[in-house]
Amino acid sequence: MTGSMFDxxxxxxxxxxxxxxxxxxxxxxYLDSGNSxxxxxxxxxxxxxxxxxxxxxxxxxxxxxxxxxxxxYESARDKIAAFVGAPERDEVVFTKNASEALNLVAYAFGNPxxxxxxxxxxxxxxxxxxxMEHHSNIVPxxxxxxxxxxxxxxxxxxxxxxxxxxxxxxxxxxxxxxVSIVHQSNVLGTINPVAPVLARARQVGALMMLxxxxxxxxxxxxxxxxxxxxxxxxxxxxxxxxxxGVLWGxxxxxxxxxxxxxxxxMIEAVWMDHSTFAPVPHxxxxxxxxxxxxxxxxxxxxxxxxxxxxxxxxxxxxxxxxGLRALGEFPGLRVIGPQTAEDRGGTLSFTIPGVHPHDVxxxxxxxxxxxxxxxxxxxxxxxxxxxxPATTRASIYLYNTTDEIDALVRGLHHVAKIFG
Numbered sequence: 001m002t003g004s005m006f007d008x009x010x011x012x013x014x015x016x017x018x019x020x021x022x023x024x025x026x027x028x029x030y031l032d033s034g035n036s037x038x039x040x041x042x043x044x045x046x047x048x049x050x051x052x053x054x055x056x057x058x059x060x061x062x063x064x065x066x067x068x069x070x071x072x073y074e075s076a077r078d079k080i081a082a083f084v085g086a087p088e089r090d091e092v093v094f095t096k097n098a099s100e101a102l103n104l105v106a107y108a109f110g111n112p113x114x115x116x117x118x119x120x121x122x123x124x125x126x127x128x129x130x131x132m133e134h135h136s137n138i139v140p141x142x143x144x145x146x147x148x149x150x151x152x153x154x155x156x157x158x159x160x161x162x163x164x165x166x167x168x169x170x171x172x173x174x175x176x177x178x179v180s181i182v183h184q185s186n187v188l189g190t191i192n193p194v195a196p197v198l199a200r201a202r203q204v205g206a207l208m209m210l211x212x213x214x215x216x217x218x219x220x221x222x223x224x225x226x227x228x229x230x231x232x233x234x235x236x237x238x239x240x241x242x243x244x245g246v247l248w249g250x251x252x253x254x255x256x257x258x259x260x261x262x263x264x265x266m267i268e269a270v271w272m273d274h275s276t277f278a279p280v281p282h283x284x285x286x287x288x289x290x291x292x293x294x295x296x297x298x299x300x301x302x303x304x305x306x307x308x309x310x311x312x313x314x315x316x317x318x319x320x321x322x323g324l325r326a327l328g329e330f331p332g333l334r335v336i337g338p339q340t341a342e343d344r345g346g347t348l349s350f351t352i353p354g355v356h357p358h359d360v361x362x363x364x365x366x367x368x369x370x371x372x373x374x375x376x377x378x379x380x381x382x383x384x385x386x387x388x389p390a391t392t393r394a395s396i397y398l399y400n401t402t403d404e405i406d407a408l409v410r411g412l413h414h415v416a417k418i419f420g
Contacts, residue, residue, distance in 0.1 A: 075295075
């Protein structure tokens, strides 16, 4: 296990669902946090308290509840800005998830209402992503390419599950307008090297975006230190609620970008024939926002900070090493992705010869109460690259233990016995 400072048994008591008994008396073994994490009591109680005692719409009402709700909502923005090292709190834009954050940025490119040269996009221009992306960081760029006539290009992935940078200088070139890659893969666990890609992007005048949905929950991410232009992440993977995500962007870029959605709260003034828009971040937060969800995400940030992101990273690193060793001893099992815990998160995706991942997941759940995810994990091109239709994915978080990894391996032996 990890060092004495990190008490995983105490942490587990903060998550009510982890003590749940499933039908048939099976204890819950939750190894699906890469899909969505569980929620601590602090987040649940904070959201309940706001609904019970303080709820009102934000930025509109002059009464006491309106003031309390607005203050709590904007306080959450402050907490999240500090958590990711944002130079300014107004650089944090609330979205409904990371997908919306990525789409928001893609929408700005080639938009005739955006006069900034950096967002001009048309035939001859290029967009660069990678083969290991979640669909959320593929489809918006495909749509952009279709809209503008730009060309979509991508980094390939090595057999070891690392980003192939051998063609970096050719791939990211003077025609490149935006590079958008995942910070940590949701299938491979790979933590991608940002510095060399960013250096090349800067060299050719391209902007750079990171999908940090799988990194922000698990390690300290400092957007200013990373030096990129945009970062997207989501609340439900970092012990917060669903329905809330974050786009961080450099202020001058956000100011240059057109609104993504029109409506109430994102305006400065409206006439019948035109409108002027509120300053960032409110320009991008049309309509009634996910108020309680944002406050819940602020509570999640409080919780993770109280545990300590470096302690969480160390605990997960130890568990990842343990899990890779344990799975490596299983006959015929193939881990897709890096075989060591170096520059790697706790996402363990694998195949077992002759057994479909859907059958693996069903047996683990039905017989042992083990929750894993099966399928292509919204990363079908990556699975095609490895010549497989699907994987079984066990993803770990701060509340998981070596005992749960052992339970997974026992369950896999039972799977192998059933399917011969």
